[in-house]
Amino acid sequence: MAEIIENDSGKKGGKKNKLKKTSTHVDMTPMVDLACLLLTFFMLTTAFSKAKVMEITMPEKDKKEDKKEDETKVRADLTLNVILGADDKIFWYAGAIEKDKPLPELHVTNYGKDGIRKILLKRNENVFKQIFELREKIKKGELILSNDTIDSRIKAIKKGDKHAPIILIKAEDKAKYRNLVDIIDEMAITNISKYAVVEITPEEKELILNSK
Template sequence: MSADVEQKDSGKGKKGKQKKMKTRVDFTPMVDMNMLLITFFMLCTSLSKPQTMEISMPTNDKVDESQQTKVKASQAVTLILGEKDKVYYYLGEFKAGDNSLLQATSYTATGIRDLLLSKNRSIVAKVNDLKQQKKNLKISAEECAAKIAEAKEEKGSPTVIIKAADKSTYKNLIDALDEMQICCISKYVIVPITDGEKALLASAQGAK
């Protein structure tokens, strides 16, 4: 970039009168510099990656195939994800034709969460106590994590069986899995819904 100063002489040579000067700035080199900067940033800037959400799916060692249908009745909670953001549940073993078996609830804190907390209240209390001990620096983070994992595997902890109906949404499944983490449920599994459960679900949805 250069600047040229041009002096304009009137030719009359009057004394005491300042000569007029005209300044011209050449911006041509700026074009090349801008192109270099644009090229530099295009090469050095990483393109934005698509955002994805990670889901911690239950592992097969939590509830094996034989346990899925033979879970202790007093510890089993079956969630059936229905249409229009509705969720239904029943406790214990499935009984075909029992229309009173399936109960409706919601994904709110006063719905499915209250149900799971009532089944897992003692373990949730232990987990919260361990987290508070870690916060107060009474135990290390590693020790806290180990004790929490041990507490979740205690005898008497509920087993949740999640079944999604045809018209349930992906969001419904995510909401159900979130509640597993919030309520400290360590034993849960996702399995297909049975024909008998579909019949009860259709009856429950039709009664609404």
């Protein structure tokens, strides 16, 4: 700020002296504080604006699995096809669409415990029951196990059931990304260990179109 000094000494005749101006001095201290605040603000807003990535946990592949077993077709009697549609609808059918055979019955359900979850639990009842009983014993203190041991036990239960369902997850063009996240969550909730995200087939699109 400019510093102005007024000379109080008067002159004869009662005339006032002219004001004397000194050199201008600008105090930059407040500007330094403002610069620090702006720097902090931009650093924080940059961190907040970073893209967020949602991790989707897919089932682990057994490293000891035989190559011939990899090439084996999915058993139709264990397969449940789940198709994510528009408006949060879920279409599902059991088995596979085979040439020169009657088309499977297509069902419609929704997300939640009384929808697709109930269907998955019924298909995976044996595995879910065993894992539930294991967790209850641990909760009551009947079994004292480390987290690694618990994970190993659960994996063994899932792998040991030869009749566990195989879920093929597909999506229509109008399905939302959130629908995929929700159905993957349902796989975890119902302890489904065998599932895959695959492309919807033209036959399935036609099956859905004819059901509307």
